[in-house]
Amino acid sequence: MASVGIKDVAARAGVSVATVSRVLNAHASVSPAARERVLAAVDALGYRPNTLARSLRTDQTRTLGLVISDVLNPYFTELARSVEEEARALGYSIIFGNADERPELQDHHIRTLLDRRIDGLLVSPADGGSPLVLDAARAGTPMVFVDRWIPGLDVPVVRADGRAAVRDLVAHLHGLGHRRLAIIAGPAATTTGSERVAAFRDALAEYGLPLPDAYIGQGDFQAGSGRRATERFLALPEPPEVVFAADNLMALGALDAIRARGLRIPHDIALAAFDDIPWFVHTDPPVTAIAQPTGELGRAAVRALTDLIEGRTPESVTLPARLVARSSCGEHTTTGATRRSDA
Amino acid sequence: MASVGIKDVAARAGVSVATVSRVLNAHASVSPAARERVLAAVDALGYRPNTLARSLRTDQTRTLGLVISDVLNPYFTELARSVEEEARALGYSIIFGNADERPELQDHHIRTLLDRRIDGLLVSPADGGSPLVLDAARAGTPMVFVDRWIPGLDVPVVRADGRAAVRDLVAHLHGLGHRRLAIIAGPAATTTGSERVAAFRDALAEYGLPLPDAYIGQGDFQAGSGRRATERFLALPEPPEVVFAADNLMALGALDAIRARGLRIPHDIALAAFDDIPWFVHTDPPVTAIAQPTGELGRAAVRALTDLIEGRTPESVTLPARLVARSSCGEHTTTGATRRSDA
DNA sequence: ATCCCTCGTGTAATCGATTCCACGAGGAGG
DNA sequence: CCTCCTCGTGGAATCGATTACACGAGGGAT
Numbered sequence: 001m002a003s004v005g006i007k008d009v010a011a012r013a014g015v016s017v018a019t020v021s022r023v024l025n026a027h028a029s030v031s032p033a034a035r036e037r038v039l040a041a042v043d044a045l046g047y048r049p050n051t052l053a054r055s056l057r058t059d060q061t062r063t064l065g066l067v068i069s070d071v072l073n074p075y076f077t078e079l080a081r082s083v084e085e086e087a088r089a090l091g092y093s094i095i096f097g098n099a100d101e102r103p104e105l106q107d108h109h110i111r112t113l114l115d116r117r118i119d120g121l122l123v124s125p126a127d128g129g130s131p132l133v134l135d136a137a138r139a140g141t142p143m144v145f146v147d148r149w150i151p152g153l154d155v156p157v158v159r160a161d162g163r164a165a166v167r168d169l170v171a172h173l174h175g176l177g178h179r180r181l182a183i184i185a186g187p188a189a190t191t192t193g194s195e196r197v198a199a200f201r202d203a204l205a206e207y208g209l210p211l212p213d214a215y216i217g218q219g220d221f222q223a224g225s226g227r228r229a230t231e232r233f234l235a236l237p238e239p240p241e242v243v244f245a246a247d248n249l250m251a252l253g254a255l256d257a258i259r260a261r262g263l264r265i266p267h268d269i270a271l272a273a274f275d276d277i278p279w280f281v282h283t284d285p286p287v288t289a290i291a292q293p294t295g296e297l298g299r300a301a302v303r304a305l306t307d308l309i310e311g312r313t314p315e316s317v318t319l320p321a322r323l324v325a326r327s328s329c330g331e332h333t334t335t336g337a338t339r340r341s342d343a
Numbered sequence: 344m345a346s347v348g349i350k351d352v353a354a355r356a357g358v359s360v361a362t363v364s365r366v367l368n369a370h371a372s373v374s375p376a377a378r379e380r381v382l383a384a385v386d387a388l389g390y391r392p393n394t395l396a397r398s399l400r401t402d403q404t405r406t407l408g409l410v411i412s413d414v415l416n417p418y419f420t421e422l423a424r425s426v427e428e429e430a431r432a433l434g435y436s437i438i439f440g441n442a443d444e445r446p447e448l449q450d451h452h453i454r455t456l457l458d459r460r461i462d463g464l465l466v467s468p469a470d471g472g473s474p475l476v477l478d479a480a481r482a483g484t485p486m487v488f489v490d491r492w493i494p495g496l497d498v499p500v501v502r503a504d505g506r507a508a509v510r511d512l513v514a515h516l517h518g519l520g521h522r523r524l525a526i527i528a529g530p531a532a533t534t535t536g537s538e539r540v541a542a543f544r545d546a547l548a549e550y551g552l553p554l555p556d557a558y559i560g561q562g563d564f565q566a567g568s569g570r571r572a573t574e575r576f577l578a579l580p581e582p583p584e585v586v587f588a589a590d591n592l593m594a595l596g597a598l599d600a601i602r603a604r605g606l607r608i609p610h611d612i613a614l615a616a617f618d619d620i621p622w623f624v625h626t627d628p629p630v631t632a633i634a635q636p637t638g639e640l641g642r643a644a645v646r647a648l649t650d651l652i653e654g655r656t657p658e659s660v661t662l663p664a665r666l667v668a669r670s671s672c673g674e675h676t677t678t679g680a681t682r683r684s685d686a
Numbered sequence: 687a688t689c690c691c692t693c694g695t696g697t698a699a700t701c702g703a704t705t706c707c708a709c710g711a712g713g714a715g716g
Numbered sequence: 717c718c719t720c721c722t723c724g725t726g727g728a729a730t731c732g733a734t735t736a737c738a739c740g741a742g743g744g745a746t
Contacts, residue, residue, distance in 0.1 A: 005732055016696045021734055029694055051458045052404075053732035056395045056701050071420045081414050084441060093455050096439050098427060112436050115394045223621065255625045278566065282598045284627030348702055359726045364704055372724055396702035399731050689746085697738080706729080716719085 004045045013041040024049060055117060064305060065113035066122045067097040067106055069148070070221065073249050075275040075294060076124070079146070082298030083122065090306050092119070101187075101221055103127040110136065120305045124148045128189035142308040146301040148191045156314050158301040160292040160321040162274065163199045168323040169272055169290060170203035173242055176330040178270060182215035182240035184229040184250045193221070196246045196274055215240055219250045226253025234261055234269075242270040242329060248277050251287060270329040286326035293319045347388045356384040367392060398460060407648060408456035409465040410440040410449055412491070413564065416592050417620040418637060419467070422489070425641030426465065433649050435462070444530075444564055446470040453479065463648045467491045471532035485651040489644040491534045499657050501644040503635040503664045505617065506542045511666040512615055512633060513546035516585055519673040521613060525558035525583035527572040527593045536564075539589045539617055558583055562593045569596025577604055577612075585613040585672060591620050594630060613672040629669035636662045 010017045015034055022030050023038040030038075041047070055061045066083055068076040084094045095118065097109025106126045110133065113121060120142035125133060129150045137143055137153050149157040173181060183200050186193030201211045214236060217229025226245055230253065233239050245251035251273035258269060265271050265285055273280070276291035296319055304314035353360045358377055365373050366381040373381075384390070398404045409426055411419040427437045438461065440452025449469045453476065456464060463485035468476060472493045480486055480496050492500040516524060526543050529536030544554045557579060560572025569588055573596065576583055588594035594616035601612060608614050608628055616623070619634035639662055647657035 006734095007732080017733080018696060018698095018735075019694085022695090025734080027735090029692095031694060034694080048454075048458055050399070050460065050732050052395050052399045052460055053701090054734075056393070056399055056703090056732085057734045059701075061395075071424050072417070074415070074417070077414045077420055081441060081443075088451075098424060100424075108431075111391075115391055117393065117395055252621060252625065259625070278595060279622040279626070282595065282602070282627060283622070283625045284629075286627075349704095350702080360703080361705075361726060361728095362724085365725090368704080370705090372722095374724060377724080393702050396731090397704075399702085399733090400704045402731075687746100690744090692743085693741090695739085695741105697736105699736085700734085702731105704730085706727105708727085709725085710723105711725105712721105712723090714719100714721085716717100 003050075004047045005050070006047070008045055009038065009041045009047045012045060013037040059117075060119055061117050062092050063116070063118045064092050064094050064120050064122060064302070065097065065110070065116075065118040066094050067099055067109050067113070067124065069099050069106075069124050069126050070101050070249070071096075071098040073221070073247065073275075074277040074279070075248060075292070078277075078294045079124075079298045082295040083146075083302055086299040086302040087306075090302065092302075092306065099126045101126050103130055106130065107132045114141065120144070120309045122146055122301055122305055125150050126190065127187070142305060144301050144305040144308065144314070146297060151191070156304045156308070157316045157318075158297055158304055159318055160297060161318045162196060162290055162292075162321040163202075165290040165321040165323045166196065166199040167203040167206070169244070169288070170200070170207065170209075172288070172323065172325055173270070173272070173329055174207050174209075176270075178241045178329070179209060180215070180238065180240045181209065181211070181242045181244065182217065182233050183211070184217040184219045184226050184243060184245045184254065186219055186221045186246045186250075188218075190221075193246065200244060219246065219253075221247045221249060223249045223253040223256070226250030227257045228253070230254040230257035231261075234258070234263070239269070242272065245271070245273045248273050248275040248280070248289070251289075255283065265328050266330045272329055276324050280324075280326065283328075285328050287328045288326045289324050290321050291324050292321045346393075347390045348393070349390070351388055352381065352384045352390045355388060356380040402460075403462055404460050405435050406438055406459070406461045407435050407463050407465060407645070408438050408440065408453070408459075408461040410442055410452050410456070410467065412442050412449075412467050412469050413444050413592070414439075414441040416564070416590065416618075417622070418591060418618040418635070421620075421637045422467075422641045425638040426489075426645055429642040429645040430649075433645065435645075435649065442469045444469050446473055449473065450475045457484065463487070463652045465489055465644055465648055468493050469533065470530070485648060487644050487648040487651065487657070489640060494534070499647045499651070499659045501640055501647055501660045502662075503640060504661045505539060505633055505635075505664040506545075508633040508664040508666045509539065509542040510546040510549070512587070512631070513543070513550065513552075515631070515666065515668055516613070516615070516672055517550050517552075519613075521584045521672070522552060523558070523581065523583045524552065524554070524585045524587065525560065525576050526554070527560040527562045527569050527586060527588045527597065529562055529564045529589045529593075531561075533564075536589065543587060562589065562596075564590045564592060566592045566596040566599070569593030570600045571596070573597040573600035574604075577601070577606070582612070585615065588614070588616045591616050591618040591623070591632070594632075598626065608671050609673045615672055619667050623667075623669065626671075628671050630671045631669045632667050633664050634667050635664045 006017045006020050010020045020038050023035050087094050099106035103126050107130050124147040143155050145157045185197045188194050204211050219225035219229050243254050245254050272288045274290045276289040280287040280289050300317045307314035349360045349363050353363045363381050366378050430437050442449035446469050450473050467490040486498050488500045528540045531537050547554050562568035562572050586597050588597050615631045617633045619632040623630040623632050643660045650657035
């Protein structure tokens with residue numbers, strides 16, 4: 001029952017707790033003989049230091065908090081995975097919180113994380129600026145934004161820039177003859193929500209194409225909203241020729257809606273998505289997507305955060321996204337297999 | 344910089360730290376006047392108790408550890424989500440560890456979790472019995488297995504029973520005229536790895552069908568292994584007519600391999616998978632799968648674990664899985680749209 | 687031979703909470 | 717009016733580590 005503590009180790013090794021602590025923390029000034037006896041005792045007793053006590057004393061937990069927007073979104077799980085990996089390599093562990101795209105749930109997790117005295121926080125804010133995040137940032141909690149961010153805060157941001165890729169996408173679509181392009185946007189309160197629309201609109205403008213309000217669907221980055229927005233598009237007197245979903249889950253919803261209508265992609269309507277995921281290769285048809293360097297983002301974010309924690313001064317990082325053209329918008333251009341279902 | 348502590352609150356409220364603690368923990372015997380002053384001080388100072396100190400003293404963290412086998416697997420993320428949700432409802436928080444199907448990584452996370460003095464552990468073991476898990480179980484760490492388990496341990500198990508569904512699947516396949524059925528198995532060291540093969544073999548036997556060794560692919564529940572196993576099947580002098588992947592990621596790999604060969608599903612070869620996920624509706628073609636009641640499993644697991652922690656005696660839970668027939672094995676039987684790409 | 691510095695070590699304070707115990711005030715009962 | 721019990725409260729020990737400080741022994745320089 002009583003788990004072994006540093007005292008037990010000290011007793012067995014015939015030294016004081018101070019010496020045991022010094023051995024365990026690789027501090028100076030321990031005789032080889034004592035070190036050896038301590039190590040033997042640790043081993044014999046199966047002693048593991050109590051991290052609670054240690055953290056209480058040292059005021060550091062070697063733990064990072066990561067609040068992601070939605071665990072069910074493959075983009076974020078991949079991000080989470082790379083974050084954990086890099087953190088582990090640097091000697092930190094990660095505690096995750098899943099915001100489920102709900103600001104109040106995000107705040108719940110941030111509060112919990114802060115209560116746990118994490119050393120730093122990685123956030124992909126679900127909203128434009130919860131007071132909690134603002135306060136934490138101003139209170140000096142080491143913090144880095146990843147993917148999404150909150151403007152006006154002196155917090156490093158690690159993200160992908162999709163502008164060029166969106167331009168490429170629009171060029172691709174225009175080249176395929178599409179003129180009526182619609183977008184399912186994310187929440188306007190998120191940077192990725194509004195930026196992707198802006199990038200899309202700008203790219204459209206280069207081709208003299210408009211982006212009427214009716215062609216902007218309001219989504220929340222989750223599948224259900226993608227379905228509803230697509231249904232509205234399809235019910236329009238003049239439906240769009242292309243639907244561009246601002247994330248992969250809304251694209252899934254769009255797929256649902258299009259299928260429910262009995263329509264075919266790309267014959268009846270074309271589809272493209274932000275965020276590439278393995279499944280897009282195998283959907284019917286394969287979905288054209290904008291791929292982010294997700295793993296790199298996660299690693300860069302952790303490095304920025306640990307820099308901050310350890311007193312260095314990290315820079316914001318912006319990595320380019322790229323277009324991966326498949327067949328969901330028409331004639332595809334990749335060098336992949338040439339199969340066509342009606343060949 | 345100095346974060347506010349209970350002392351500061353006590354000082355501002357003009358009471359002792361003991362009283363503050365009593366107010367915060369809803370203990371008996373605090374005068375209304377004092378309670379009010381304490382609450383006011385807490386509010387004014389924005390005081391948040393230090394959970395580290397509290398846990399050190401009380402020897403409980405109100406935190407559960409969840410070690411999942413693979414975050415990139417949608418089945419496990421859905422499980423993780425429901426686990427977190429239920430835990431939150433019961434006043435616990437969750438710390439996740441991602442084992443990535445690697446026993447040594449699993450052990451790393453379990454050790455970290457134990458070091459953090461979590462109140463209980465939810466595990467889906469990546470192997471048949473790491474010494475660490477065995478020791479923890481015997482040492483009395485409250486523990487519940489979910490999805491997979493380790494035999495011979497007095498640890499409650501919450502899982503789905505796929506035997507009936509596998510039988511339904513084989514009946515479905517047999518009814519469609521398939522006779523040469525292959526399976527991509529998970530690691531034999533996992534219960535789900537070996538059980539699904541056994542269930543498949545038993546069901547086959549009912550129809551007098553054999554399961555030759557060449558038709559058993561050794562996978563590890565990850566996409567790459569599904570691809571490799573499928574390639575081997577396809578290279579056989581007499582390839583199988585159906586490939587049944589024991590999880591969704593290996594099915595994804597199988598899809599990759601089949602596509603790379605330029606083959607068509609179900610025309611050239613049929614495919615089915617264990618674990619249903621939203622993407623299976625939209626793959627080309629939609630994939631027949633065995634669906635687990637994932638959300639229910641997660642919730643039941645958390646309830647079992649909290650029961651254990653709080654001194655009650657939970658039972659193991661086994662929930663049924665069910666077959667969801669789509670078109671990847673031939674003529675499909677659902678009531679969905681009747682689209683065929685070559686109609 | 688004396689002094690001083692270094693090295694290894696132990697004692698005790700500390701981190702921020704919870705909680706046992708003791709104590710004083712005030713009300714009820716005799 | 718005295719006694720006893722209850723209630724509200726504060727002091728101090730405690731959880732398990734880290735670490736500042738003190739101290740004794742031993743070696744080198746003078």
